[in-house]
Amino acid sequence: MPVATRRGDNFDYGKEVILVTGTESNPLVRFTVENTPATYTVTASATGKVTEDVKVVFAQDNSLVEAYNEEHKTSYYAIPESAVEVDATEGVIKAGSASSTGIHVRVVSTEDFIDGRVYVIPVTIKSVSGGKLEVLDASKTIFLRISRVINFSSLDMTNVNFYGNYYADAPVELPNYTFEIKCYINE
DSSP states (O other), X not given: OOOOOSSOSOOOTTOOEEEEXXXXXXXXXXXXXXXXXXXXXEOEEESSOOSSOEEEEEEEOTTHHHHHHHHHTOOOEEOOGGGEEEOOSEEXXXXXXXXXXXXXXXXXXXXXXXXXXXXXXXXXEEEEESTTOEEOGGGSEEEEXXXXXXXXXXXXXXXXXXXXXXXXXXOOOOSSOOOOOOOOOOO
């Protein structure tokens, strides 16, 4: 597994390290939430097989969103505390393996979400014990970017008159108006 660093090229490429799985090239990962609860499993990986059990302690840390936004010139929001649950904090990389058991991050509700905001859940490695391995700083945190599936009614594009599913009860005279169409075209 290649190991990257954001701190220049004076990196010991033969050194074994621990990182959050999936952050090798980008710490921002899509987490699709179609219905709640929705679950994402976070694991840690070693860059080689470990010789003894290694305990990895994870934590959700919403304070990391602001630093991420500043570094990457983005404007993500930390997920509301009422919307997320983390079922455990520890994963274990068993001796002879390179991947840990996972912790489950659940989006349990989108009720407190504000439309138009893009939410992220930062999960970071807080500590590692056993195996004498360090955490790769550039890959110690995964940012789970919530990607919501939004369902909406649309016009029937097979109808040449573009009749919609909903009709106004009475005509209204308007001097100006905006008309927005969302449609699904299957050809």
